[in-house]
Amino acid sequence: MAKKFLDPHEVKPILGTEGWEEMYPFYYQFSKTDKERMEYESSQLWFYDGLHYPEPHYPFDLIWDEAWYLALSQYNTRVFMVPPAKGIDHRIVNGYVYITPIGIADPKEIESRIPLFQKRAGYYYENWDKIYDKWVDKTKELIVELENISFPDLPEIEDESIVFDSKGLSSGYNLGIKYDELINMGFKIWQYHFEMLNLGYAAYVTFINTANEVFPDIPMHNLTKMVSGIDTVMYRPDEELIKLAKLAVTLEIDSLIVSQKKFDTLAKELKKSDKGISWLNALEKARYPWFYISTGTGWYHHHISWNDNLDIPLSSINMYIEVIKEGKNPSRSTEKLIKERDEIVEKYINLIKNEDQRNAFEETLKIARRVFPYVENHMFYVENWFHSVFWRKMRELAKIFANNKIIEDAEDIWYLNRFEIKSLIDDMVRAWATGIIPAGRTYWPEKIKNRKVIIKKFQEWTPPPALGTPPEVVNEPFTIVLWGVTTGVLKNWLRSLEGTTSEKITELHGSPGSAGIVEGKARVIRTVEQLDQLEKGEIMVAPTTSPSWAPVFTKITGAVTDVGGPMCHAAIVCREYGLPTVVGTGNATSVIKTGDLIRINGNEGTVKIVESR
Amino acid sequence: MRELNQLYTIWYDELRGSDYGLVGKKNANLGEMLHAGIPISPGFAITIHANHDFIEKTGIRSKIETLVKKNGEATDENIKKLSKAIMSEIESADIPSEIEEDILENYHRLCEKCNLDAVPAAVRSSGGVSMPGQMETYLNIRGDKDLIHYIKRCWSSSYNVEAIHYRVNRDMSVLFNIGVGIPKMVHSKVSGVIFTLNPINGDFSKISIDASYGLGEAVVSGLVTPDTYLIDKVTLELIKTKIGSKEIKCVYETYGSDIKKIDVDDELRKKSALTNQELTYLSETAVKIENYYGKAYDIEFGIDEDLPFPENVIVLQVRPESIWNKKKDMSGKAGKPADVMNIILNNLISGIKAG
Known part of the structure; x- marks a missing residue:
């Protein structure tokens, strides 16, 4: 077995992508000049963050990575003073983000951080519910602020209010300011995002560890079941669809609705009747905010929300109508789930004979449950709701660039990074102010054309699961729970590293995501757009998945992901749907080919290629 | 209606733990296990009463009493002789037809249940008092003739040298009727x-x-x-x-x-x-x-x-x-309420052990 992964400085460039580095901030590059930094980089384990990024980064989309790079790290290192863990460092290789957790090795330094952590984190744990309520309020406020930002095109003649209100500021100046505000809001929401998340995970991980001490073999999904909320915000969008489907049946307009695939034509039909109008009103009410759920993870500009394209929720509503017409109830039975959860907890607790152990189990379970609503729900507010509105605002802005013929198409904007867009605006408003042709008119389209080729090449490249030097043991809690990167997983990755050069891999190892064994035809899905290729009964093999791929989960019989731990989105959703799932296999999307017959064992976390296509 | 204590045979599923006086401890325990939902091999018990009627009706009982009286001092030599005499009496006697027919009828029922002509069964002794290992168990017994033969061997085994010794040393009567269990051999x-x-x-x-x-x-x-x-x-x-x-x-x-x-x-x-x-x-x-x-x-x-x-x-x-x-028996006593903050801290410092 190999001892090390490829050194990050030795990753081979892809021909035809020369100059790709300028698409991203300079601090995302593995160093080529700073010897000390290079040494540090070689000594770390860098793993590909496929959990968040199944695709290479478009230059602008890296904003969210920049946002959490700062936010997660600062809370660990400087705010809550997590004793043994600093931040998570980030780099980019051929468009793919690699990350590495920074630990603290010096026991004295750890020691000195303990009292600060106790005081600061303790305050959050004690006042968790109150702080969470406040968190929801300020997050919603920020979203309102975001909604209120608008990007009107630069006027030929400034409005006279500038003169008569003696404002003293022009639309051109304001445009630059508003762009800054938009970007800052993006960073701000991520400051909020990590305000409570690290502590939430720490409490959750503690429960997992405590439970593992008592029950060393307890399946992770049972632990998750014990802490999971039943009425979580993340399930609301889907529940709203079910409500609308039920309402359609009650109003006896279901056959009309099912007959339409396009929302616009359907709306026209519905407006002809009172019943139709009242259904449309109900839909309108559900849209804010619940249709701000992303069709992907929310991390990419093309992960549009239901609100951006109502045909998407409509197809799900139609699916639910069919289920209802078959006489079935598509709603989750929350009562049953609660009863099941409570029974499992009680039975496990009854098995603990030692009183101290039982106390520790009960107390850590209690705190895990206290923090869990945040852990589950923040995703809706940030990655779904905020991001969806943010992308829409960026598109408004991009339209101005297109109108001014600085870029050919508004959707080209994503090929420029946030700094470049700022300078594009600077050039554009100066040209507008001066009454001349902007310099960017030929500069940006040329770059964008090149970058389209580069991104395409990046998409065809399979990033290795890890680079650099693996540590003796992985013990950074977030790395383990979220990304599923454990010492054992690293070993498997190292093993498969050899497999690719010598023999064909027929078995992959990951973490059990959701129990059950299933055999079926594999379908490799790399991007959201490929989702409609899935056929009923297939097993989805994806870099990672999103909870909002709801209709997909009714189609497939199982799922395999490259990245993710037992707490990743894919694992949670698949458990909800009872689909056998293996997460964190490292390289399933490159080893498994569409059409392969595979058998996945969600109890043990193994995937076997039974028959290659 | 016959009283329970007049029966020669009782199936395991009709027995409870408290019935050891009727069928012996081993048999009664099997009944209790079945009752608790623990699946055991199907079969039936031959009651202590059957053993009693067998020695009574064949006249063996009075022979035993006479032999015991004649025997005098409980020396090893004497007990050996006594054992041999009683055992040969039992093994050579015919079981009274009403007892034998009852046993065979139930054995045939067991055969039917298992869908086999002559189901291999175990013949296990089951005393009303625990005398571990002192009585015999015969495995893989099939057919009427062998079954009857080994039931008698089983009965006689309660008069082997060790068993008589055991009872004599405890001031118990030499005369001792036992139950017998006939479970299907687990194949x-x-x-x-x-x-x-x-x-x-x-x-x-x-x-x-x-x-x-x-x-x-x-x-x-x-x-x-x-x-x-x-x-x-x-x-x-x-x-x-x-x-x-x-x-x-x-x-x-x-x-x-x-x-x-x-x-x-x-x-x-x-x-x-x-x-x-x-x-x-x-x-x-x-x-x-x-x-x-x-x-x-x-x-x-x-x-x-x-x-x-x-x-x-x-x-x-x-x-x-x-x-x-x-x-795990040393259950911690004075259970202090766990300090969660400390647990969290310790966990962060020591890291995750899993994986």
Whole structure:
């Protein structure tokens, strides 16, 4: 077995992508000049963050990575003073983000951080519910602020209010300011995002560890079941669809609705009747905010929300109508789930004979449950709701660039990074102010054309699961729970590293995501757009998945992901749907080919290629 | 209607633990286990009353009394002579027809139940007082003639030298009637051992099952690498399966109770010895046994070839698990409420052990 992964400085460039580095901030590059930094980089384990990024980064989309790079790290290192863990460092290789957790090795330094952590984190744990309520309020406020930002095109003649209100500021100046505000809001929401998340995970991980001490073999999904909320915000969008489907049946307009695939034509039909109008009103009410759920993870500009394209929720509503017409109830039975959860907890607790152990189990379970609503729900507010509105605002802005013929198409904007867009605006408003042709008119389209080729090449490249030097043991809690990167997983990755050069891999190892064994035809899905290729009964093999791929989960019989731990989105959703799932296999999307017959064992976390296509 | 204590035979499923006065302890315990939902091999008990009527009606009883009186001092020599005389009386007598017919009728019922002409059965002694190991058990007995023969051998075994010694030393009467159990011999196509915990790490929320083909001998004495299964006690889900090599299996010689070893087909070796259905049923049974006895148990089981599921799942033997029960007994007393902040801190510092 190999001892090390490829050194990050030795990753081979892809021909035809020369100059790709300028698409991203300079601090995302593995160093080529700073010897000390290079040494540090070689000594770390860098793993590909496929959990968040199944695709290479478009230059602008890296904003969210920049946002959490700062936010997660600062809370660990400087705010809550997590004793043994600093931040998570980030780099980019051929468009793919690699990350590495920074630990603290010096026991004295750890020691000195303990009292600060106790005081600061303790305050959050004690006042968790109150702080969470406040968190929801300020997050919603920020979203309102975001909604209120608008990007009107630069006027030929400034409005006279500038003169008569003696404002003293022009639309051109304001445009630059508003762009800054938009970007800052993006960073701000991520400051909020990590305000409570690290502590939430720490409490959750503690429960997992405590439970593992008592029950060393307890399946992770049972632990998750014990802490999971039943009425979580993340399930609301889907529940709203079910409500609308039920309402359609009650109003006896279901056959009309099912007959339409396009929302616009359907709306026209519905407006002809009172019943139709009242259904449309109900839909309108559900849209804010619940249709701000992303069709992907929310991390990419093309992960549009239901609100951006109502045909998407409509197809799900139609699916639910069919289920209802078959006489079935598509709603989750929350009562049953609660009863099941409570029974499992009680039975496990009854098995603990030692009183101290039982106390520790009960107390850590209690705190895990206290923090869990945040852990589950923040995703809706940030990655779904905020991001969806943010992308829409960026598109408004991009339209101005297109109108001014600085870029050919508004959707080209994503090929420029946030700094470049700022300078594009600077050039554009100066040209507008001066009454001349902007310099960017030929500069940006040329770059964008090149970058389209580069991104395409990046998409065809399979990033290795890890680079650099693996540590003796992985013990950074977030790395383990979220990304599923454990010492054992690293070993498997190292093993498969050899497999690719010598023999064909027929078995992959990951973490059990959701129990059950299933055999079926594999379908490799790399991007959201490929989702409609899935056929009923297939097993989805994806870099990672999103909870909002709801209709997909009714189609497939199982799922395999490259990245993710037992707490990743894919694992949670698949458990909800009872689909056998293996997460964190490292390289399933490159080893498994569409059409392969595979058998996945969600109890043990193994995937076997039974028959290659 | 006849009184219960007038019966010569009682099926296990009609017995309870408190019936040891009627059928002996071993038989009564089997009835109790069945009642607790623990599946055992089908069969019936021959009552102590049958033994009583047998020696009464054949006149053996008075012969024994005479022999005892004549015997004088309880020397080893004398007891040996006494034992020999009584045992030969019992073994050479004919069982009164009403008793024999009753026994055979029930044996035939057992045959019918198992769908076999002459079902191999065990003939097990079952005394009303525990005298461990002092009375005989005969395995693989088939057909009316052999059955009757070994029942008499079983009855006579309560007069072997050791048994008489045991009673004489305790001021008990030499005359001693016992019950006999006639369970079907378990014809295990698969057998194994269950722990109601994970014996490797003492995880009380797990059930661990080892299983291999043939008789339990192969697993118990480590002749093969069995399949091992780990099951969650709360949800009964199968957490781990490891298919063992299961090179050989032990089976009974066609006649008698000798065991021979034969090779297992390659194809079968690669397969799981137990089906999911059997695993679930065994797990449920293990939970019942643990709940019944109130602690972790070690259970031997067999899957009978002659019976349909679930009657084919048979518990052969149970005993308390000996290592972890003791370790975990020291339940911490004055349970201080756990300081969560400290637990979290310690966890962050020591990191995750899993994986």
